Amino acid sequence: MPTELEELVGFIAHPNPQIRAVAIENLVPYSVSQPSIFKTEGFTPIKHLKFLVKDHPKIAEHALTILINLTSDQKVLEFVATDDKFLDVVLSYVTEPTEPNANLLAMLLANMVKWDGLKSVATKKQPAPEKLQSDELVLNQLLDLFVKGADGSYNKHADFDYLAYVFADLSKHAEIRQFFAAQQDYDSVVPLNKIKVFTEHKSGIRRKGVASTIKNVAFDLPSHPALLDEDQINILPYVLLPIIGNEVYDEEEMNDMLPDLQLLPPDKQRDSDPNIIQTHVETLTILTTTREGRDYMRKIQVYPVIRETHLRVDDEGVREACDRIVQVLMADEAEPGAEEAAEGDDDDQVVEV
Template sequence: MTSSSAEVDQEFLEFLSSSARYDLKFLAIKHCAGLSKDVPGRQFIVSKQVYVDRIMELACDNVTNVVRESITCLINIAGDGIGVERILASRESEQFLDMVLSSVVLKGCILADALAMLLSNISREAEGSRRLIKLLLQDDPPATFDQLIQVMCLVEYNANADLNFLAPFLANLSQVETARKHFLDKEKCVIQRLLPFTSHASEIRRQAISTILKNCCFEYGYHDWLLGSSVDILPCLLLPLAGPEEFDEDDTEKLPVELQYLEPNKSREPVAIVRANLVEALTQLCTTAEGRKNLRGRNTYIIIREYHKWEAETTIHPMIMNLIDILIGDEPSAEVGSNLKEISVPGHLQEQFNKAKQAELDQITMSSPASDTVNHPV
């Protein structure tokens, strides 16, 4: 950097500060927010840790317009991995994240939607999720896990914000085992509160909740509880995949009550990634012999059979066929074992399977208009 550019840089940093005059710091942060809308601008901002530090400083300013532009800028740079790294690397990151968490659950907060979006972007990678979970579980947390769940579930909690993006934030947290254990706490009825959102009007919420349910279904030690009367997760996973098809009386009576005699105009979940998440959740519930017995006994197969005929997204077909094969296939032999998770698969075959499965999910995500695996720019 030349002496001239160094002087410009220093002058810019003087403006990009809470101690600067209001008009100057507002123009500086508004300029940064504009830069953050495209890749070269974001690359410039994250090129120096000090720029991100100053933007985070202004996000805690006492002037609402300055805070709003700062949060907008941070949402956009957090859409890139290096941006999240810069935010987490800041010496002020813990204080900053404390502020974001405490403010997002503040009733009436006018920037709650933007803060929820920022949390969603920061938590996309496991490291961001782990840092935020650590703050939520500390002795004197800025907000608690239970508060976030409560605020997300109370749709009209904040008159100034719909808080839809709290759902993908929570979904991102569910990639970490510690968070899954909170969702699966048998005393707090968290999962039970989330189930109605599988049919919510918000696509963002439906996708996020389907992700949480899918991730929680990987905890096969909880399957009996999830499928039992305390939760009864099966109808909520199947209903979005069910259509208006009529079945004979014997088949209908075997279905969960919620899926019997559906309206002739019943439509299926319109978002591909949500459908894929639900299929994956059902597949995970087939891990144990008891899970497979439950799904078979409640006639899951006929719903999935008709859904398979309807599904136009070909990348989901292998996932559906895998589920169908499990539902109608023979039980593993006693030598192999009844728990599909504990069946030994050669390493090279497991690696090939994992790569193929990830490619399928990536393709589905690309065709979906809202995914909690991509950033949410503003």
């Protein structure tokens, strides 16, 4: 005979909405403590949960919360992420300007894209809501949603911070790295230029996801000239500013730094998260892969910034990352092996969040 808990799971498919609402609300804690109860009968409860995303907003809220918890399991993740029709539902709902569960949908999408097969989202298209004024390409819609929704002006229920994690995980794939560095036809803007401004945002989720996305895009070597060019993507100020504090540099060092790094306010603080600082330093290391990149970073005095970061951030990962880029920047280019030293090591790999 089924247990009381199994009977409760069965009630999420009940035709009476009041019964569904009570059942699913009571089941939320069990998606963490006893997730196996949702994986019975060939994942039938999860099929019901996916359907309930379209139910009354409160029921949908609990269904999404349970799905977010359950998709930490690889088998459940694959079951959910391989459902193309469900993906279409998530994408169409998250872009709606009045959707009350938009943040939860963004969180679920951030989990779903951890399944590598979901890189196909890069080619998906759907009509864009008029308010969004975007392209039919879903990835462009998500980028515009991330930018326009940051202050709650697009959807009063959502800030869309978790889309930063969507971008970070999608940018593990080479074709999507190239997308982020390529100008889009519909608005003539490079996607990375839309999100780079959030490297110093108040939301740690945004900062972390954007930092990881930038690092992943840096692995596309043909994009390096555009990434470094002040008239194109100009990524360096957005990577360097988060790792700089209120330290004082000597006049010679300061005069050669990028204009954005000069005359910072005395209360300037570096990012409070050492993992984000480490990611930015690793991005700088990847950008030293070419001789042009190394020469440019020496010219704009990246070394003093790294020196001060190493001195002031008490974190082993940050210090090791600083040590690696210092070895590259301080190397004599005339010495044999200088090129190989700049090629990075096993720590310089695409990142997930």
